[in-house]
Amino acid sequence: MPYPDSRGLMLLIRRWRLFVALLAAAVLLGTPTAAAVEPSSPTADASAQAPSAQPNRVATLNVYNPGGRKPDAAADVLAKYRPQVVGLQEVCQTDVWKIRDKLTERTGIEYHAKFEYFNHWWHWSHAWRCGEGRLYGIALLSASPLTEFDSHTYDEGGTERRGYVSAKTLVDGVEVRVFNTHLAQAGQSSERRSQVSELVGEASRHDRAIVLGDFNAEPHYGELAGMWTGFTEADPGCGPVYSAACTVTANASPRRKKFDYVWINNAFQPGPGVTAVDTWSDHDLVFSDVNNVL
Structure with missing residues (x-):
């Protein structure tokens, strides 16, 4: 070459x-x-991939069943519907922490919890339901921090001391004071009327308020008249006059009845209604997706 x-x-x-x-x-x-x-x-x-609760979903659940305590089952049903806030009634303190931890584990959402009891620790219900010396009461769980927590024991408790808890948290992206209560049992309408008066007296002071709980009374019962003065039930079928359109939520004698409530003041409007989910308990999980309008 x-x-x-x-x-x-x-x-x-x-x-x-x-x-x-x-x-x-x-x-x-x-x-x-x-x-x-x-x-x-x-x-x-992380923020793009982080799981989240339904930001405007509020729920109530009476967790106890005569068949026994089931914190795993409670965590499972809550994980399925992922409420932003839920009020628990008839719950053992140790089970609140289990439900919170298991719910966080199942969803990846960091839930926060507050618990309160009203009976004395030696009351028979503690020994029977929660074990000797363990506490039994009501709780709030929220996917946002619970601040300014407060509790109140009703003057008229009936056969058991009862009360409410409340805290500030976020619902639909705004700060709201959420209440959770469990009113006196069947046959104690005068006690429930007094309890409603105390509850409404406090809840009505707040611009944005939601009241959750087991009221042991149907919407048209006279003892709930005070609730209708400042609040609306999220189920449009329920009102101060009996209606068959009102969703029943609890296995009560002699038929299923509406005992479990999502009350909202005029800062919120309900979604299409409430959802009642059958559970292991004698009460349904009841929730509504509410929207801030204030």
Whole structure:
């Protein structure tokens, strides 16, 4: 093969230099340095992928059943529907922490919990339902922090001391004071009337308020008249006059009845109604998706 002339040699050198430059660029692009690559934001990635509760879903559940305590079952049903806030009644303190932890484990959502009891620790219901010396009462769980927690024991408790708890948290992205209560049992309408008076007296002081709980009374019972003065039940079929359209929620004698409530003041409007989910308990899980309008 003959040697190239000077012009051919110069052309060959240029081509060789171009080849080397392209090869070097390819190597650099294939292995970027740390300074050349901007790391992705772990905070942004986490927020984009983090699971969340239904932000405007509020629920109530009386968890106890004569068949026994079932914190795993409670966590399972709550994990399925992911309420932002839920009020629990007839619940053992130790079970509240189990439900919270299992709910967080199942959903990846950090739930917060507050518990309160009203009976003395030696009351028979504690020994029977929760074990000797363990506490039994009501609780609030929320997917947002619970602040300014408060509790109140009713003046008229009936056969058991009863009361309410309340706290500030977020519902539909706004701060609201949420109440949870369990009123006196059947046959104690005068006690329930007194309890409603105390509950409404406090709840009506707040611009945004939601009241959850087991009221042991149907909407048209006279003792609930005070609730209708400042609140609306999220079920449009329920009102101060009996209606067969009102969703029943509890296995009460001699038929199923509406005992479990999502009350909202005029800062909120309900969604299409309430959902009542059959559970292991003698009460349904009852929830509504409410919307802030204030």
